Amino acid sequence: GAGVSQTPSNKVTEKGKYVELRCDPISGHTALYWYRQSLGQGPEFLIYFQGTGAADDSGLPNDRFFAVRPEGSVSTLKIQRTERGDSAVYLCASSLTPGMITEAFFGQGTRLTVV
Amino acid sequence: GESVGLHLPTLSVQEGDNSIINCAYSNSASDYFIWYKQESGKGPQFIIDIRSNMDKRQGQRVTVLLNKTVKHLSLQIAATQPGDSAVYFCAEIANTGANSKLTFGKGITLSVRP
Numbered sequence A: 001g002a003g004v005s006q007t008p009s010n011k012v013t014e015k016g017k018y019v020e021l022r023c024d025p026i027s028g029h030t031a032l033y034w035y036r037q038s039l040g041q042g043p044e045f046l047i048y049f050q051g052t053g054a055a056d057d058s059g060l061p062n063d064r065f066f067a068v069r070p071e072g073s074v075s076t077l078k079i080q081r082t083e084r085g086d087s088a089v090y091l092c093a094s095s096l097t098p099g100m101i102t103e104a105f106f107g108q109g110t111r112l113t114v115v
Numbered sequence B: 001g002e003s004v005g006l007h008l009p010t011l012s013v014q015e016g017d018n019s020i021i022n023c024a025y026s027n028s029a030s031d032y033f034i035w036y037k038q039e040s041g042k043g044p045q046f047i048i049d050i051r052s053n054m055d056k057r058q059g060q061r062v063t064v065l066l067n068k069t070v071k072h073l074s075l076q077i078a079a080t081q082p083g084d085s086a087v088y089f090c091a092e093i094a095n096t097g098a099n100s101k102l103t104f105g106k107g108i109t110l111s112v113r114p
Helices: none
Strands: A005-007 A010-013 A019-024 A031-037 A044-050 A053-056 A065-068 A075-079 A088-095 A110-114 B010-014 B019-024 B032-038 B045-051 B056-058 B062-067 B072-077 B086-093 B108-113
Touching (some): A010 A019, B032 B062, B045 B056, B045 B062, B072 B086
Antiparallel strands (some): A005 A019, A031 A044, B032 B086
């Protein structure tokens, strides 16, 4: 596609439920990043994929958060037992050159609301 | 709906005037800085970048200034237009090699008065 695509755009879920957020990176981009943006804050790093593997998952807040990228393209961020504090915009970015976040393009984000 | 800029400091400028957006960064070891623009409902969009071995870089209508002594970064927008209204974030990177991560500042909302 022309840019990074994230689905759904908005997701409302009940506390305790499981959610999956999808990211379609720019075609051919090997690096993929997930960031989380709380209201009124700048984005915060969650995890970085180089190809199929997670090269850096140091930003995942706890073991309720998990992300996969099985074929090195589409990535899914999974959140178990959602809490109200998980409400935020989840941003995905991709770059052609592995690890070069300086060249990354961001998607429009998925706004997650936990009620 | 809610804006990404809610609760952020706001800079209000008249259309046609120049805007200066300031940012204080935290890590003296950061060697690369980027300014992003984020409109409501969209992801951050790259505006301009600067390496730590430079103190000024110019783009189209935008200039970034870096003062490493006081760890200060600024974005100047010439002849501000209504389309410049957005939230602006500075971001720093401590290691521009593999696995580098962006650390974003808190952001400032720019509001352009017609």
